[in-house]
Amino acid sequence: MGPLPRTLDFFYDVLSPYSWLAFEVLCRYKNIWNVSLQLRPTLIAGIMKDSGNQPPAMLPRKATYLKNDIRLLGQHLQVPIHFPKDFFSVILEKGSLTAMRFLTALKMEQPEMLEKVSRELWMRVWSRDEDITQPQSILAAAEKAGMSTGQVRSLLERISTPQVKDQLRETTEAACKYGAFGLPVTVAHLDDQAHMLFGSDRMELLAHLLGEKWMGPVPPAVNARL
């Protein structure tokens, strides 16, 4: 028997484009590295509030930079990411509370669907510039991921329950306790300590901490499948 897999807690919000990039790379590596990837739906607005931070695109010059950064990274990482037309309405007005509560309920009830449904929500908001706030939008994403209408409806009924709200709050607080000031956050639990890494651009460092091999954002085993 080999060594036990190290746990990676991955805190993310589907409103965060860099979370999507990190998510795809980690999903590619989860079967290559000896890790147990724990997807943890988090509310980015809660992290911003708790840390006193603001979305980086609030600074106009940075917003111009980020648009290009995300386009180039999408190409490099082979993720079909595109900026929504009305970025500020998507990020600041519409937000992601309903979507993240849905993913929280999904993790509690059908965790095996979390990866696929998260991806379909990102595909809506960060690839096709579609809504993710309305119940029918969430239904469409979850059905695309392979869930039945009945399963989705019963989860949608649960998203306003104290259990689901508390769980999303607890996860967001857990990220804050690790020192989060934005997303994505990956916490690598090693034998001696836990390391918190911010961003999608710390994968090489993550590999170093784990003692695993970094083979770029599209490792060969995945490349053969694409």
Ligand SMILES: N[C@@H](CCC(=O)N[C@@H](CS)C(=O)NCC(=O)O)C(=O)O
């Ligand atoms: N350099 C990071 C940037 C990640 C990033 O900007 N994340 C946004 C949300 S999409 C955030 O929370 N930013 C907070 C900050 O930059 O202080 C990466 O390449 O992933």
